[in-house]
Amino acid sequence: MESPDRIEMDRILTPPPLRPGEKIRFVSPASLPDRDLVLRQAEILRGWGLDVDFGEHAFCKHDYLAGTDEERLTDFNAALCDPEVRAIFTTRGGKGSYRIADRLDFDAVRRDPKFLIGFSDITILHLSLWKHCRQVGVHGALFVGDGEQEVSLETSDSLRRLLMTSEDIIIRSRPEEPTWALTTEGTVAGRLIGGNLDMVATAAGWALPDFHGAILLLEAVNMYRGQVDRQLTMLRKAGHLNGLAGVAVGQFTRFEFDRRFSVIDILREHLDMLGVPVLGGLPLRHGRSPLNVPIGATAVLDAQAGTLTVRRGNA
Template sequence: MPPPLRRGDRVRFVSPASPPDKDLILRHAEMLKSWGLNVDFGEHAFCKQDYLAGTDEERLADFNAALRDPEVRAIFATRGGKGSYRIADRLDFAAVRRDPKFLIGFSDITMLHLSLWKHCRQVGIHGALFVNEGEQDVSVETSSSLRRALMTSEDIVIRSRPEEPTSALTTEGAVTGRLIGGNLDMVATAAGWALPDLRGAILLLEAVNMYRGQVDRQLTMLRKAGHLNGLAGVAIGQFTRFEFDRRFSVIDILREHLDALGVPVLGGLPLGHGPSPSSVPIGAVAVLDAKAGALMVRRGGV
């Protein structure tokens, strides 16, 4: 678990996946500066090569340079999108072990979180200064959640929101385990090479803009290949841009697969691509209490 950030610490934006909106990132940088942080940018942070933020070598070089720089105390991914999976096995894991620092990101960045946990047991932050589609500014809930996760040593409590469609998946029971996972597409992509052993873990899943059949195929593969054997529980975040009013919706598909696991499930968590998402340490010890509708991450639990 990296130490909390303090005023005066340097943080760096890098682009390991798709190219970002430069104006948006510059506004995010100003917000971080208002928190007392010093902000800089990777050399290729605003490069573009089609759907990637530069070549694999450029994106990898920026990320590894931030890992190796002792002045950089946290690394912000400018965005997700596509491409982190192309470099996730080539990170400087030795530098991570020497000098742990938070990586902040989600969506495609889930791949980097998985790889860093698998190789280094590195705790990261599943979250970002995320702006909802059609809005200009980061919500107060999202910014305050990220600041709390980064700049305090408090336990983090994420409560289920009844208005989130996945809240219908909540069962009963309470379990403790490492919170591992994130974006379903990346968890499935990591299977067999970057996915850590999930036995005893609480698996976090969120998704955006997928067909029902894609969700079904990915969960089928993960279950039948044994990757979900021995899970302690499942935390379900936001499933965004799905048609929930269908007769056989993604909620029904999720329920079929999750029921087969026979573990406590907590849905409705504001983690992902939906309205005002929260940030949560990923890789840390968490307590999932389905009855209480809360996921608590212990900051001291490493």
């Protein structure tokens, strides 16, 4: 007979879709946000019929962070504990979420799961919530992509559909994305886990969940090639990538792709050693018109078709 603890850890927490009139809250667990940009995002959400409020310290400043660790953690845990708050939007990534990722109110999450929406530095919060609670989150935001002045309709529509319906989410690979060249062959299914490479590496040894049977999502922005190489080397040699079902590669943004030995070559070297299907070119995260995707949900990666499909009915 399975132990109660084992049964509890196997239970997947999938927050229900948002309904008009429900409250969502912006909090700042990482870097200081752009107030005007956040207020514009809030207006988009109000246009969807949602009630929007803000954590007490959402616009505080403590050097490069949005308030002290205690202020940022207090706001985050208050949102987790408030039964009226049905989703938590992070104002931005940047730096600092890793300082509080092990101190979230995991008991509150288990009692009342609600979507966490964020990416980049927020990846480590998603990883910690999956490791401790098996909660499905949202890798995404109402993000203004590279070269864009406002949130694209493609970006906002994908987030609204994800949060306010139970439809399957289909992300199609874009040949114009440099990581499209990494695509191999094969079709696999597994939990989609991961996000920002820097945060996946930062979580190793303390906030990183087991990746066996998972599809690993990777994206990155504004890193040196050597950083990517070091992080993937550590993750692979430490055994953190053992047992992966596949790899979904998103946008690697602000890299020099025309170099003789580019970040694409580095990624290919490491991913080839894993011996699993790889789908690149996915419009997930710091590039133009990025889409939004559930993290922790069951996905099907089809390299030949160029699609990553997240099954909402069997999250």
